[in-house]
Amino acid sequence: MPPTFCASKTGACLSIICSLMLHGDVSLAHQLILSSGQAFVAAMPRHHRSFMAVQCPQVLPEPQYGGCAVIADSPSRNAIARQAADLAVRGFIDDYYSTPEHWDTKYAVHRVLRALNMWCYSQSRFIRGGSYVSAFSTMIFKRDMAHLFHAGDTRVYRIRGAECDQLTRDHITELGGYRYPSRALGMDVNLDIEYMRLPVKPGDIFLFTTQAVNGTLTPSDYVQVISQHAIDLDEACQQLCHRASEQASERGYGDDSFCFQLVRVDQIEATSDEQQQTASLLDGEPPVPPELRVGDELDGYLIEEVTQRTEKVRIYRVLDPDSGRRFVLKTISPQLSRRSPFLKHFVHQRELIERVRSPFINRVANPPRPRNYYYYLLNYIEGDLLPDWLRAHPNVSYEHRLDLARQMCKAVSTLTHNNVIHQRLRPESFLIDAHGQIMLVDFSACEDRELASKQELLSLTCDIGLTPFNAPEYALNGEVGRRSDQFSLAALIYWLLSYRWTGREPHGEMPYDVPLDSIRSEAARAQMTYIPLRERVPSVSPALDDALQRALSPRRGLRFRRLSEFLVALRPEQRHLQPKARSGSRWWPVAVGVLIVVWLITWWSR
Template identity: 30%
Template sequence: MPLQVAVGHSSLTGPRERNEDFCGVVTPEGQELENKGLVAALGDGLGGHKGGREASEYTVRGLLCDYYATPDTWGVHRSIDKVVTALNRWLLSQSARDPELAGMATTLSAVVLRGRRYYSAHIGDSRIYLLRGGELFRLTTDHLWDHPELKNVLSRAVGLDAHLLLDYAEGELQAGDRFVLLSDGVWGVLPEAKLVEVLLAQPEPQHAAAALTSLALASGGQDNASAVVVEVRELPPPSLRDSLEHVSQLPLPPRLKQGQELDGLEVEEVLHESRLTLLYRVRDKHSGQRLVLKTLRPECAGDQEEISGLVMEEWRARRVVSPFFPQVVPADERSCLYFLMTWHEGATLQRMLDADHHFTVAEVVQHGVRLLKGIAALHRLEIAHRDIKPANIHLGQDGRLRILDLGVALSAGETGAAAGNPGTPSFMAPELFAGEAAVAAHDLYAAGVTLYHLLTRKYPYGEIEPFQHPRFGEPVPPTRWRPEVPAWVENLLLKAVAKDPAQRFETAEEFLLALERGAARPLAAPARQPLMTKNPLLAWRLIAAVSLALNLVLLALLLR
């Protein structure tokens, strides 16, 4: 059963010649309702300015439209902030371009109902109330200057300042909740006791909204009067997103040792410890199943960015239902912040290299086919792994190859701190060192370096240390290290790790097809760039040196 609501809205002009308020509600269905929720918004354009109505309408319409265009992986508040920040810039540009639109600004109050939670965003002096159990709660604070001569003058609004600062809040929903969005033409005239009286007397949200605006004008209101009423009729069952948001509020577990227990899970071994994360192999004492428990180090307590990152990693991992990845095991009764994944006996390809395993050409091709199938499954979900390397590729005793660690992965549309380039330098494409952001296509380059490394234990451009700023020439052919590598394999790998992104494989499917066709339909050897193209400075220096040498020879002949 999805979220069930009833909606009402009303906006009256009153004594003024022009209604500068604007309100709207979007009630999507299906997956969009589950992922993004319902949005209600109200704007009150600044009075006395030609662009007041335009500002409120453009802002509300823009939010209601563009919010649904933001990625599902973004949080509600992040999506609203990104959209309203862009709208704010547009209003400021219009004010700067047209003197008659100077001061084009608006208040904005918005509520999003998604799953079993509500989210609010607010700037200005329109208000959001919550009527729950017959009691009215005010969810917003008016942004007005606290000065006798500036009474009723906004200190914050959309379009008022380049630095936009919205107030955000969120909480749990209850059946019967009524969210009421009001312009100051209503709440400035009717006291809160009268608001409660009207809301309780009108069981239908549309009647309630109309009654509030009509009563405000009938009581002497001189401003536009607008109201939006959204009533929660039925709540949906808890969703994955809701449960994960709850998990993010849990404390981090203490550092665990072998033999200790947590939520019925017995620690058997510490598998890995990094600067931020801890991985344990645990055994479910009830089922006997071995699992991998991933959490943050206790020192990360209070670091909301890292906590959100771990929650997002679990969210992504749950979306990736594929035999080429470990699968998340539900852990609904968690007392601490962690998540569980399936455990598979075996070793990473890097561990096999460290143990002096010699990969044959046939093994590398076979592993490459499986790796590209896994990457293709990830890319179809619009997720970039961003750290493909032998240490993150596991070969199980069951013969299956699995891609590990989505900790630095990036879903489509994510930006900010998460959008840096956290990969391992030797596996990073040349353009990433120039500041370009890592995307799904760069996983294909890293896959090419991985296969090259499995064959040769070398890197196509040499090993690159952290914080090093390398200069890239031509990749070294793998036959320099392994002369028995077939020409078709060499051509394929050189294409995958080409310096120029335009010469590489465009998709995982294209790379996979080339591997599967093999010697039957080999790729042509990549064209080597002329020196003048790839290093014009060196080319001119050589030309100058040759010219100087010839001139010296000619001079010597003339002097004889």
């Protein structure tokens, strides 16, 4: 049976338990237990500006979501303030637990918060004397890790023993002695979210509060009060509210709203040694399948061909006997190092592919039955990889190759519009099906441009391996992004258009004499000189050659700002032909002259 969740609230303590049941027996190997307490005090409870919650669904097919603690606080003092904080908390919880199960935690939360931020920002434009702006902090508890997301001046502390550490920083700006939020939910069309991932231990306590406690309680006060009421977290929160109100009155801060929320980790999910090597890194996914050979079966699929076997992945062509359909099954190599950056990337690689919809990009197939091992299925497409197809059709026309280049641009453009960078565009990444349409089938280095850091992008690409089509910034540890894909795409188009017979076998040319994957210094990049494509293919138009030269600039900042600008140069040339002269059009001046003479003679005879 799949894992089941149950949530129960007894008195003042909320316990969230995840247990795995196998063959009717309850196993405590997979169990997460959290306890929580809450309290708030406000001079006018109906107009309080803060909202908080701890949530875990009662039934889940898999432990993909974990526990969730949220707090929101509006900086405004109006009737909309309460609605803003309430909407932020309730909207986030409802949307987060509705995201697809295979989404990575970081990506799922970012997607939900971006959508929620856009809605709040759009609604604020129609409100006078208020706005749906609120500071926001949430923590997702999954296995033995906590994922913290923060924007604004709400605060999250971790109390471990006698130590109290503030995990968040206040996103504020001080002007004229006043503090203004510089980052918050609904403040701007773009939301900059602070993210932190940290391990948790049994006994860790996390305190969620708002900026109102600034100047009232210190970290030592938190430790003292919580340690005195560690059994009853609700009572601990009540004592914190009481002490904060007393300190505010003594120091003349006036009546203000105070809210405190405590979450204690009572037990984390324990795993066996074998599961810790795979499942912990795969974030709750099934184990990696063993080595497979032709004729073997996996989850009812018959292995027909081992398409690719590398040190990182295994790709098989499989047949589903029930439906008669063929799929491409992709999984991780059993020998892959558990410290490889590729392992973490592979976990959400499937989600990246599902985000993009294009007739020029292969799609993930829905499995017809539950998975017992970790893999994902792609639609199987009859066809040849681009290099194999070109070797079989060496005399394909220039116009046909240019049409293939346009199809490749449409595929990459779809990735760009979905904030996905490919990082490994090469001839083997594309397949041509039986109808002559090109299809992007390789996603080994795809990453989310907004969520992945520069170091994550570089380490992933270097771990997989650079290709001759990679932009120079990869080898020089520079900034990478959409323009890096633009360089690789332009290099691939250059190679495709220059593909021809030279000697014993056909091959394509590269735009530089120096191999792109051998650039190791700024001096080597400065010596890169573009070889005009027209010198090798005279039929190439000057406009296309100039566009390729710009897209292939060694300097990232000199390339096109948008891929659409590069696509303009690949459009079919419009030949503007002069309209044909009508038959007899050269005699019309004579006819007009004759008519004028006749008219003058008639007028004179009168």
